[in-house]
Amino acid sequence: NAGVTQTPKFQVLKTGQSMTLQCAQDMNHEYMSWYRQDPGMGLRLIHYSVGAGITDQGEVPNGYNVSRSTTEDFPLRLLSAAPSQTSVYFCASRPTGQGGNTIYFGEGSWLTVV
């Protein structure tokens, strides 16, 4: 299994541009989520999904959209990038039900908005 795969690893955007961070997992996990990590702020939940066709907002959803058309994929869209969205983004997944506590992170995507 490849686990959780994120692309791209590094990206520089201009203010106002849009882009999509891709996330895929091959573990058949129902739960997927996106976090952003900023210095001194820990990991903050942006959006999450408990299955295909179901998404919900986390702690810091503004400026981001998600969709979950398949179990495997959970892309994160930045609609109009702002410098405040400069961050490291982690996609994560976990199974649900028994044993569904361990969360698996992708390698991260470093995004800079200039």
Place this chain on the structure above:
Amino acid sequence: GENVEQHPSTLSVQEGDSAVIKCTYSDSASNYFPWYKQELGKRPQLIIDIRSNVGEKKDQRIAVTLNKTAKHFSLHITETQPEDSAVYFCAAKHGSGGSNYKLTFGKGTLLTVNP
């Protein structure tokens, strides 16, 4: 929602000493408490976790304790080694209803182990 406070934000110890990181949580319904280690430039990785029906759990040099009454839990690392240097995150997971799927993290502790 859940709020997780983590202290200290930075911790420096000598190799061989013990390190303790403490977290408090606000939601008494939270029932699962993992700890993650993140090395520089890497993803967070689970190192130990504890469920709310257990008071202490050990795995070699690391241990976690949980006090449900006081709503706090701690990570203990004994005989620290330079490779223990990393950022450590605590987290709390609510176990029921629509928030079952959320994991709230503390802000992290940068642990430095000096040789």
